[in-house]
Amino acid sequence: MKIRKVALITGSSGFIGFHLARFLLSCDWKIIGLDGMTDYYDVNLKWARQKLLCENTSFYNYQGMVQDSKFLDEIYSSHKPNIIIHLAAQAGVRYSIENPISYVESNLIGTFHILEMARRYKPDHLLMASTSSVYGSNKDMPLHENQKCDNPMSFYAATKKSNEVMAHSYSHLYDFPITMFRFFTVYGPWGRPDMALFKFTKNILSDKPIDVYNEGNMIRDFTYVADLVEAIYLLISKIPTRVNKRQDIINNDSISDVAPFRVVNIGNSQPINLLDYIKELERVLGKEAKKNFLGMQDGDIHKTHSNIDLLEALTGFLPKTTLHEGISEFVKWYKSYY
Numbered sequence: 168m169k170i171r172k173v174a175l176i177t178g179s180s181g182f183i184g185f186h187l188a189r190f191l192l193s194c195d196w197k198i199i200g201l202d203g204m205t206d207y208y209d210v211n212l213k214w215a216r217q218k219l220l221c222e223n224t225s226f227y228n229y230q231g232m233v234q235d236s237k238f239l240d241e242i243y244s245s246h247k248p249n250i251i252i253h254l255a256a257q258a259g260v261r262y263s264i265e266n267p268i269s270y271v272e273s274n275l276i277g278t279f280h281i282l283e284m285a286r287r288y289k290p291d292h293l294l295m296a297s298t299s300s301v302y303g304s305n306k307d308m309p310l311h312e313n314q315k316c317d318n319p320m321s322f323y324a325a326t327k328k329s330n331e332v333m334a335h336s337y338s339h340l341y342d343f344p345i346t347m348f349r350f351f352t353v354y355g356p357w358g359r360p361d362m363a364l365f366k367f368t369k370n371i372l373s374d375k376p377i378d379v380y381n382e383g384n385m386i387r388d389f390t391y392v393a394d395l396v397e398a399i400y401l402l403i404s405k406i407p408t409r410v411n412k413r414q415d416i417i418n419n420d421s422i423s424d425v426a427p428f429r430v431v432n433i434g435n436s437q438p439i440n441l442l443d444y445i446k447e448l449e450r451v452l453g454k455e456a457k458k459n460f461l462g463m464q465d466g467d468i469h470k471t472h473s474n475i476d477l478l479e480a481l482t483g484f485l486p487k488t489t490l491h492e493g494i495s496e497f498v499k500w501y502k503s504y505y
């Protein structure tokens with residue numbers, strides 16, 4: 168299906184939003200970027216990402232919070248984006264223990280206002296970020312979209328799972344298509360300072376020890392940001408429609424029986440042990456890490472491994488970036504930026 172190339176991206180000065188906006192701009196899209204520039208991590212990094220985006224004349228920048236419905240209305244009526252990609256959120260598992268209210272405000276109330284905006288304006292497709300954390304205590308690997316996931320281990324995951332069910336009800340009641348992405352640990356240049364790769368690199372380069380949780384006994388499906396962005400791009404045109412006959416749908420589709428609504432994993436599907444991840448980083452940096460082995464952190468999960476059959480069936484996409492390439496790109500960026 169041919170679509171008008173005008174998208175509103177919330178969280179556009181964030182890690183993933185920035186990469187997605189850059190990619191879509193390079194494909195001649197008009198991008199309306201919105202970000203509240205929250206101070207969860209170094210705001211200068213957000214300004215630097217935003218500055219790069221603003222160099223492109225097809226990028227329109229707005230600063231404000233998604234909880235502000237008047238602000239959303241103003242943006243929508245000025246640009247009439249037919250695609251909305253909602254990435255703005257209070258992210259992070261650990262911080263949701265320290266400051267849960269920020270998750271209520273951004274993820275629950277903020278997402279509610281995005282849904283209300285979509286209800287008023289009926290975009291061609293609303294796409295929103297969820298997370299692999301919603302799989303919680305599931306042990307049935309690889310994790311697939313139709314698995315029951317009602318056992319979140321952190322409040323962050325609980326707000327993201329809530330976003331999925333809120334979105335389903337709006338899609339059903341007001342009949343507009345929604346795709347929810349479940350992202351698996353994303354890494355790459357311009358990455359978040361609260362995430363492992365950033366913290367490890369920073370400490371190794373400055374001779375400080377790195378904190379290794381659960382004695383290193385953690386497995387993550389690390390997903391390179393350029394792969395993730397390509398997958399999002401391909402999913403934009405895969406607009407869910409109401410299912411008439413269940414037998415018409417592809418195998419293991421997560422599409423709802425009662426709404427144009429689907430959940431899709433975006434991961435690398437090649438889980439890596441945390442200690443191997445650190446080893447690769449040490450190789451790239453040419454320096455060994457001093458490791459401070461610690462116990463499991465509250466809210467954390469032991470293993471993630473995505474089943475990406477649905478993503479592949481819908482888009483033909485398979486991740487391409489090796490761990491070595493991905494970590495090298497991150498380190499190259501880190502050294503030039505800092």
Ligand SMILES: NC(=O)c1ccc[n+]([C@@H]2O[C@H](COP(=O)([O-])OP(=O)(O)OC[C@H]3O[C@@H](n4cnc5c(N)ncnc54)[C@H](O)[C@@H]3O)[C@@H](O)[C@H]2O)c1
Nearest residue numbers: 178181182183203204205232233255256273296298350353
């Ligand atoms: N990075 C990952 O590994 C990962 C994994 C799973 C899910 N996700 C989800 O993907 C999305 C993007 O994550 P990211 O890694 O780019 O995070 P990020 O923190 O870098 O980006 C989020 C951006 O949203 C903005 N923001 C936060 N609350 C806002 C609000 N209420 N109104 C307006 N702007 C607000 C922040 O200022 C930030 O720039 C989030 O929804 C996150 O939960 C990320």
